[in-house]
Amino acid sequence: MQSKDLLQLAEQYGSPLYVYDAAKIQSQYNRLSKAFSKVNKLRINYAMKALSNVAILQLLQEMGSGLDTVSIQEVMLGLHAGYEPDRIFYTPNGVSLEEIEEVNAMGVQINIDNLSILEQFGTKYPHVPVCIRINPHVMAGGNANISVGHIDSKFGISVHQLPHLVRIVENTKMNIVGIHMHTGSDILDIEVFLYAAEILFDAAKSFKNLEFLDFGSGFKVPYKKDDIETDIEELGKKLSKRFNAFCVEYGKELTLIFEPGKFLVSEAGYFLAKVNVVKQTTSTVFAGIDSGFNHLIRPMFYGSQHHIENISHPKGKERFYSVVGYICETDTFANNRRISEIKEGDILSFRNAGAYCFSMASNYNSRYKPAEVLWMNGEGHLIRAHETFEDLLKNQISLPVTTATV
Numbered sequence: 001m002q003s004k005d006l007l008q009l010a011e012q013y014g015s016p017l018y019v020y021d022a023a024k025i026q027s028q029y030n031r032l033s034k035a036f037s038k039v040n041k042l043r044i045n046y047a048m049k050a051l052s053n054v055a056i057l058q059l060l061q062e063m064g065s066g067l068d069t070v071s072i073q074e075v076m077l078g079l080h081a082g083y084e085p086d087r088i089f090y091t092p093n094g095v096s097l098e099e100i101e102e103v104n105a106m107g108v109q110i111n112i113d114n115l116s117i118l119e120q121f122g123t124k125y126p127h128v129p130v131c132i133r134i135n136p137h138v139m140a141g142g143n144a145n146i147s148v149g150h151i152d153s154k155f156g157i158s159v160h161q162l163p164h165l166v167r168i169v170e171n172t173k174m175n176i177v178g179i180h181m182h183t184g185s186d187i188l189d190i191e192v193f194l195y196a197a198e199i200l201f202d203a204a205k206s207f208k209n210l211e212f213l214d215f216g217s218g219f220k221v222p223y224k225k226d227d228i229e230t231d232i233e234e235l236g237k238k239l240s241k242r243f244n245a246f247c248v249e250y251g252k253e254l255t256l257i258f259e260p261g262k263f264l265v266s267e268a269g270y271f272l273a274k275v276n277v278v279k280q281t282t283s284t285v286f287a288g289i290d291s292g293f294n295h296l297i298r299p300m301f302y303g304s305q306h307h308i309e310n311i312s313h314p315k316g317k318e319r320f321y322s323v324v325g326y327i328c329e330t331d332t333f334a335n336n337r338r339i340s341e342i343k344e345g346d347i348l349s350f351r352n353a354g355a356y357c358f359s360m361a362s363n364y365n366s367r368y369k370p371a372e373v374l375w376m377n378g379e380g381h382l383i384r385a386h387e388t389f390e391d392l393l394k395n396q397i398s399l400p401v402t403t404a405t406v
């Protein structure tokens, strides 16, 4: 997308604003498919928690994507967007048996990640095809909060508990059709990924009726200029070869599944915010924008570095700025960042704002959540309206006047 288009959208829809470039989502999807074209049965399930706008779900569905969901509400959104239940995977963590039963009744593929629920579910529904989430205990991921495969992680059934797991499956006679792993976000080292895959292959041999292996996600995308990223093409080459060999060994052609979130949508997103104030202190020049961690929390929550451009004046002399929000506590988007000279009223564009940005937004400080626009075929399509005061009051119940004045 070009800056002039972003500027025009900010003018048309106001700021702050999220903009997503459909072509980038499509090219990432095609890139992943192509990298694994040597695998006959490949399925990509978009991890919708990254960005759950229904229009984005529809865009990916049209491309042939399935969905990876982590809550019953995500399943409902997926169904609403038009996905067939059998194209939806449900990969929750620590949810109740009741919620799993409800999702199962919708015809969605269940993925179970602990022995307690596995035993209860298998006893009640021995014929339902179930996938199991294994924790291979491979340390991966860019940040402690998004690394989920280590030994003390709450995610998945430890691969060391395989004997107990197999015992439960035998006792309940339940139908295990898939094995899954997801070791965390921002995996860089392909060898680490391949190593974890070997653990999954090994575990898979304990189950006779498998139909698929799900390798999760965690692909790293570039966040800054010249930033490193997962080499998808190289991973595709190596893992496809190994996967096909495993299928021969297993005696059946299995489906290979990935469930990327960030990889598909991160780089497609732009967050546009206006500079309210430029404030010079004794040590720092602050650029205060009309947003905060209520709209984009990744820099504060994960220490993420989102590249920031001044798209109103891209050619100005570069200076150092601390870009901060308007929330009434410290909310720093960037410290001492070189940005083209900023004037009040300029629009700043934050890159990589597709994944875990709007979907983590809140109404903190009673601010409205921003609008979302999908840029497709050279045109902006509003896919979520800006909130209004009614949205803040929705579901709130005022006290009757008499009580309030007591």
Ligand SMILES: *Cc1c(COP(=O)(O)O)cnc(C)c1O
Pocket: 047, 049, 050, 068, 070, 091, 182, 184, 185, 186, 216, 217, 218, 219, 259, 260, 261, 262, 263, 355
């Ligand atoms: C969050 C999540 C993903 C997606 O991870 P990304 O890093 O966004 O690709 C995939 N699978 C599961 C089970 C997840 O929880």
